[in-house]
Amino acid sequence: MAASVATAAAIASTSWYYYAYGQKVYAMTPAEEGLRRGFQVYREVCSSCHSLKRIPYRSLVGTLMTVDEAKALAEENEYDTEPNDEGEIEKRPGKLSDYIPSPYKNDEAARAANNGALPPDLSLMVKARHGGCNYIFSLLTGYPEEPPAGATVQSGLNFNPYFPGTGIAMARVLYDGLVEYEDKTPATTSQMAKDVVEFLNWAAEPEMDDRKKMGWKVLSVLTILTGLSIWVKRYVHSKAHLLSRC
Secondary structure, eight states: OHHHHHHHHHHHHHHHHIIIIISOOOSOOHHHHHHHHHHHHHHHTGGGTOOOTTOBGGGGBTTTBOHHHHHHHHTTSEEEOOOOTTSOOOEEEOOTTSBOOOSSSSHHHHHHHTTTOOOOOOTTHHHHSTTHHHHHHHHHHOOOSSOOTTOOOOTTOEEOTTSTTSEESSOOOOOTTSSOOTTOOOOOHHHHHHHHHHHHHHHHOTTHHHHHHHHHHHHHHHHHHHHHHHHHHHHHHHHHHHHHHO
8 A cells, every 4th residue: 555655646746747847838937027027127227237247148048038039148248258379368259158247347447437336246136135025126116206304315325215224325227117028018117126126036046946846856756766665665575474474
């Protein structure tokens, strides 16, 4: 009975894995559409100041865009080649193995362009801030038209009640209709904030889905092996019991 139960569990888990992850899906899921919109917001709004240093173009394939789309996107930027025999470095179009470039050459250039403030890299921003996605969404949508009565803001800073100290160097960047989504989703401030936060959540751990898929593979194999081991053990013990009676 134990062997039968284990075998049934193995078949059920394997079948579930196939239907959950094994089938080819050609249309983008709602989650993938959200990631694609979020990446669009990052490119058109956030990338002018914030880098995404930990994300290579190849990570975008299969989740946000096709191989051809990712290749075309990479080729929009130029990267340094290895020094030639004369020590000269030339430029080449980007490829899938390259990482998304920073908007500035170095931190000093970034500070000079932002009144001394250094825009943080967004690759791990969701994990780096207490509150994660909720904090970033609240920050992006929390700029009031005017600071409340009694609030004091230092010169060069902007009031945001969700930022520690309430004075933030980044001004409000999201406004209704700022981008035009490919899928015609209304680009409200809250929608853009939700989409870009969803994208940043993915960017902080792009391998999470693959890790979960591998986990289900491991569980399926272990379930099958467990069923076989129980059957073998009972078979061996039953043989030994019959021999002992003889």
